[in-house]
Every structure is written in C-alpha cells, then in structure tokens.
Amino acid sequence: MEIGLEAKDIDMFIETKIRSIVKSISWRILATLTTVSLVFIFFHRIDIALELGGVEIVAKMFIYYFHERAWDKIKFGKVAISPFVVWLTGLPKSGKTTIGNNLFRLLQKEGIKVQRLDSKEVRALFPETGFTREARDEHIKRIGYLTSILEQNGVSSVASFVSPYKESRDFVRKNTKNFVEVYVKASVETCIKRDKEGMYERALKGEIINFTGVSDVYEEPTEAEIVVDTEKLTPDEAAQKIYKYLKKKFLNVRRL
Amino acid sequence: MEIGLEAKDIDMFIETKIRSIVKSISWRILATLTTVSLVFIFFHRIDIALELGGVEIVAKMFIYYFHERAWDKIKFGKVAISPFVVWLTGLPKSGKTTIGNNLFRLLQKEGIKVQRLDSKEVRALFPETGFTREARDEHIKRIGYLTSILEQNGVSSVASFVSPYKESRDFVRKNTKNFVEVYVKASVETCIKRDKEGMYERALKGEIINFTGVSDVYEEPTEAEIVVDTEKLTPDEAAQKIYKYLKKKFLNVRRL
Structure with missing residues (x-):
C-alpha cells in the first residue's frame, strides 16, 4: 500500500530500565577506573588513588543526578512539536499537489513524523462512492477522520483535496x-491554462459531470489560516510560506 | 473526535544537536572539576590536580565514545517493536469488542503506540454506506487502509469488526x-444467548436485513493466526493469548 511519497517502515525501540541501569554502572566503573589510574600515574600512591576512587563514585552519582535535574529545567535546544493537519483546498489544477509534496519534503527533512494524503493517490484504495454533494462530503469526512486519528497518535498530515x-x-x-x-x-482561467490533461475542457463539454469550477460550486474559504496565491507564488515559495507558519506555530523551538 | 478508548494528545519532542553538545560539555566540565577538587583534597597539590584534570578531560571523552560504541553492539535490554495490525473477526456478540479493549489496555501498559478501532465507535464518523456485500467490503477496506497508514507511521492497531x-x-x-x-x-446459539439487546431476535424476525449469522453469511477464517474460542476462554484469557503471541512475534526483547 504505497500511499504518500515515501512510506517507511518504522520500528519502535524501547530501552528497558535494566539496560539503562547496567549501562550506567558499567560507565561509572570505567570512568572511576580511569580516574584511579590517572591518580596513580600522577602520584604513585595506589592506596590514596583507590580511596579517591571510592569517594568519586559516590560524588559523581550525586552530581550527575543534579546535572540531569538542572538540564530538565533548561529549555535551551528543545523543540516541542504539536502534530497538525495541513489541509490544502482549491480548484483542480490550482497547484495543491505540488505544493503539498514540497511541504511534505520540508517537514520530513526537519524530522517531523508526517503522512502525505493526496486525492489522486488516496482514491485507489479509499474509493469515493459518488460525485454527488453528499458523497463528496462523506469522502472528505473520512479523510478528516484519518488525519484526526493520525494527529492523536503524534503524526501530522499534509492533505490535498479539492474539498469544495x-x-x-x-x-x-x-x-x-x-x-x-x-x-x-x-x-x-489560470487553472484551465495549466490543464494539460484537458479535464476542464471535457468538463466544459459536459463529459465530466459535477466538475468543481465548471459544473459544481467551489465555496471559497473565508477563514483559511493561510492563502497562497499561485498566480504570484511558485510552488516552492508557497510551500515555504506554509512551512514558516507551521514552524512558528507548532514547532516550539525553545531558547534560553 | 473521541474514538478509541483513550485518545491522547501526543507532543513529539526533538532534542537539537546543539542541546546535546552543550549538555555534554557542561557535564564534562562539572565532572572534571569534581575530580580536580578531589585530587586537591587528597593531595593538596593544585598544580598536579589541574594537570590531571586536563588529561582526564581528553581521556574520558575517548573512553566515553568507546563505551557508547560497545553498548551499541550489546543487545541486552533492547526491545524492538514492529508495528502490527490485530484484526478481530467473528459473529456479532462473539466477544470481539471486550477482547479488543482488554488487549488494547495490555499493549498500552507495555508502552506500545496503539490505536483502538471498533465497529461501533467507528461507525459514527466513518459511515458505512450500506449493507450490501459490496458496501460492507468497501467499509472494511477503508478501515484496512487506515490501519495500514498507522502501521507505516509506527502505530499498531487493534481492530474489531464482524468483517464476515x-x-x-x-x-x-x-x-x-x-x-x-x-x-x-x-x-x-451462544451469541444469541449473550445478546441482551435482542439484535439476533430482530434479525430472525426479519427486522434487520443482512444480519451476519442469520440472514447473511459469515465466512470462517481458514488461515487465522489465532483462534480464540470464547465458549472456553474468558475475555481476559483470550486477550492474554493474543498478547503473548504479539509479544513473541513483534516485541523482540533482546538478551545478551
């Protein structure tokens, strides 16, 4: 099921507590042996070196603990990502898919868990049941349900659907x-010019029914978070504009 | 959209490299200051203490690096989780939902990212379009698509649907x-006995059409990974049986 640009298999890893404990002990032994060796090399007194090592083991454990707690309070260099749903809507050929793909790549590069959902790719496995207003509404709601479940599981999505x-x-x-x-x-007019597959033409001839922009209404968003005018912006610029908004709003990069 | 038992909002955190670097440096400084102080306390020689501190900083960095690399090879205490899709199928009232809920809780306790999908809860937002064989097939395929996308994003699912x-x-x-x-x-017969809502009764009277087990076929699985006989096992025992299978197969606990 190859939906989205690059479907990857993700294996989760859990490090058990016992692993962390054993690893901590092994590090402490190694580190203290190093200190003891150094002290012995510098002072040639194995008795004092060992005694110092004993004190170090205890002291470093406490100091390490407080160092961890202090860093827990420091926000510097932490990024909190709230999962989000980007929903690209617009006329056929307005540029949704290309912008969505560009945005998806930007987000993936940032290390964000994100799923790409595009009308064309989804259709194969998530069939629309018709082209009436009701059927189209239901299709969009199903996709919405999917994005919501992904969001709840910490996965963002970039969805591109006419969704009129x-x-x-x-x-x-x-x-x-x-x-x-x-x-x-x-x-x-612009969309028609871009339409090399001739979908608009066929719709205008009546060969495709309920075609958004021709024989079916497109209800313009009135409260869209972002408007990208693809007559003025390239797909790259449009993706960057959305990316900046997301970064500001959902990627909370913390500084000192 | 409250689907599944406990929908939680998950915030992802990314620790930037610069945070790790700064934290490593701060720890090294603190650790070496401790060593230098200890050496000074034991030997009352600040010059040698500082010199030893200088050697320690370099030595410990190398030792720490090799310690990390060695642990990378050691499998002890690591658990690799491959996301999976558990699909509970069976007659209405066979016990799918209860077993699914129990299993879901067991998996959540283990720290596994998992989404619960049950026919009843899904129906509200993910409407079936009819009760013909075709419509039901399509509904199951849509749920399957959802579980597949979740699996690709590292999220397992527990789905319970008659799916005849x-x-x-x-x-x-x-x-x-x-x-x-x-x-x-x-x-x-057993399912009828358990059916307090009287669904079977209504189906037998012809008030519900295409009711699986009465007026519609249930095609028994022939290659199911697991069979749980709910006439012999309690829902808890059934969930445990599935859980053990999953643990063995997809939770790869590594030992030395």
Whole structure:
C-alpha cells in the first residue's frame, strides 16, 4: 500500500530500565577506573588513588543526578512539536499537489513524523462512492477522520483535496486539534491554462459531470489560516510560506 | 473526535544537536572539576590536580565514545517493536469488542503506540454506506487502509469488526505488513444467548436485513493466526493469548 511519497517502515525501540541501569554502572566503573589510574600515574600512591576512587563514585552519582535535574529545567535546544493537519483546498489544477509534496519534503527533512494524503493517490484504495454533494462530503469526512486519528497518535498530515464544500472542511477543522486550512488560490482561467490533461475542457463539454469550477460550486474559504496565491507564488515559495507558519506555530523551538 | 478508548494528545519532542553538545560539555566540565577538587583534597597539590584534570578531560571523552560504541553492539535490554495490525473477526456478540479493549489496555501498559478501532465507535464518523456485500467490503477496506497508514507511521492497531467476508479480510492482510487475524469463535446459539439487546431476535424476525449469522453469511477464517474460542476462554484469557503471541512475534526483547 504505497500511499504518500515515501512510506517507511518504522520500528519502535524501547530501552528497558535494566539496560539503562547496567549501562550506567558499567560507565561509572570505567570512568572511576580511569580516574584511579590517572591518580596513580600522577602520584604513585595506589592506596590514596583507590580511596579517591571510592569517594568519586559516590560524588559523581550525586552530581550527575543534579546535572540531569538542572538540564530538565533548561529549555535551551528543545523543540516541542504539536502534530497538525495541513489541509490544502482549491480548484483542480490550482497547484495543491505540488505544493503539498514540497511541504511534505520540508517537514520530513526537519524530522517531523508526517503522512502525505493526496486525492489522486488516496482514491485507489479509499474509493469515493459518488460525485454527488453528499458523497463528496462523506469522502472528505473520512479523510478528516484519518488525519484526526493520525494527529492523536503524534503524526501530522499534509492533505490535498479539492474539498469544495465549506461544511466538510469545517467538519475536519472541528474534529482535529491543530487544523491549518490553506487556500490554494488561482482563477478558473489560470487553472484551465495549466490543464494539460484537458479535464476542464471535457468538463466544459459536459463529459465530466459535477466538475468543481465548471459544473459544481467551489465555496471559497473565508477563514483559511493561510492563502497562497499561485498566480504570484511558485510552488516552492508557497510551500515555504506554509512551512514558516507551521514552524512558528507548532514547532516550539525553545531558547534560553 | 473521541474514538478509541483513550485518545491522547501526543507532543513529539526533538532534542537539537546543539542541546546535546552543550549538555555534554557542561557535564564534562562539572565532572572534571569534581575530580580536580578531589585530587586537591587528597593531595593538596593544585598544580598536579589541574594537570590531571586536563588529561582526564581528553581521556574520558575517548573512553566515553568507546563505551557508547560497545553498548551499541550489546543487545541486552533492547526491545524492538514492529508495528502490527490485530484484526478481530467473528459473529456479532462473539466477544470481539471486550477482547479488543482488554488487549488494547495490555499493549498500552507495555508502552506500545496503539490505536483502538471498533465497529461501533467507528461507525459514527466513518459511515458505512450500506449493507450490501459490496458496501460492507468497501467499509472494511477503508478501515484496512487506515490501519495500514498507522502501521507505516509506527502505530499498531487493534481492530474489531464482524468483517464476515474472507475477501476483504485478505485485502487488509495483503496491504499491511504484520497482520494478525484473530478468529473470535462462538456458535450462533451462544451469541444469541449473550445478546441482551435482542439484535439476533430482530434479525430472525426479519427486522434487520443482512444480519451476519442469520440472514447473511459469515465466512470462517481458514488461515487465522489465532483462534480464540470464547465458549472456553474468558475475555481476559483470550486477550492474554493474543498478547503473548504479539509479544513473541513483534516485541523482540533482546538478551545478551
């Protein structure tokens, strides 16, 4: 099931407590043996070296503990990531897929767990049941459900769907925690110009029914978190714009 | 969207490299200051104490590095978890939901990232579109798609659905990596006895159409990884049986 750009198999690892304990002990023994050796080399007194080693073992354990606790309070260099759902909506050929792919790569590079969901790829395995308003609404709600479950499990998503109806987009918004609606804006005229597959043409001829922008309504978002005008921005610039917003809002890089 | 038993918000944390570097340096300084102080206390020679501290800083860095590399080779106390999909199938009232819930809790306690999916809870937000064989097949395939995406993102699932048709169960098997089909077995007679809501009764009267076990076929699994006979096992025992299988197969506890 190869959905998304690069589906990877992730193995989780758990380090048991006993491993951490044994590793800590082995390090402490090694470290103290080093100190004892150094003291012996410098002073040629094995009795005092061993005595010092005994004191060091206890002292370092305490100091290490307080060092850990102190660092726990220090926010420097920590990044908290709240999982989010980026929802790209717009007319067919407005540029959603390309922008979504670019954004997905930027997020992956940052080490963020993210799932790509695009209408074309999803369709094969997650069939839409029809092209009526109701059927399309339901399809979007199902995808929304999926993104919500991913979000709950710490996985963000980048979804790109025409999703023409405000109601179904708002359904996803309501049922996710960090919803980012991105209106990928381009006029119908521009979209027609970009359409090398001739979908608009066929829709205009009546060969495709309920085609958004031609024979079905596209309800423009009125409260989108981000609007990217693809008549002015390249797909790269658009992805960067969204990325910056996400970084500011959901990637809480802490400084001193 | 409260699906599953306890939906938690998971924040991911990333520790930046610069944090690790600064923390390592701060520890080394503190540790060496301790050694220098100890040596001074024992020998009253600040010059040699400082010199020893200088040697220690370099020596300990190398030793620490080799200690890390050696532990990287040691498997002791490491647990590798491969995400999996547990699929409970069986007649209505056979005990799928209870067993699924018990299993889910066992897995959560173990620290495994897992999503619970049960037909009843899913239905509210992930509507089935009908009760024909085709519609039911499609519904199961959609759930299967969801579990597959979760698996790809390192999240296991425990799904409990009547899922009466072999074909759709095999579809999920084919599209997931670690599929565990669990046949929750009970005779129709037993299920009728357990049915306090009177679903079977209504189905027998013809008030519910296409009811599995009465007016629709249940295709028994022929290659289920696990069979739990709920006429012989309690839900707790059944969950334990599945849990043991998962532990053996997907929780690779490594020993020396």
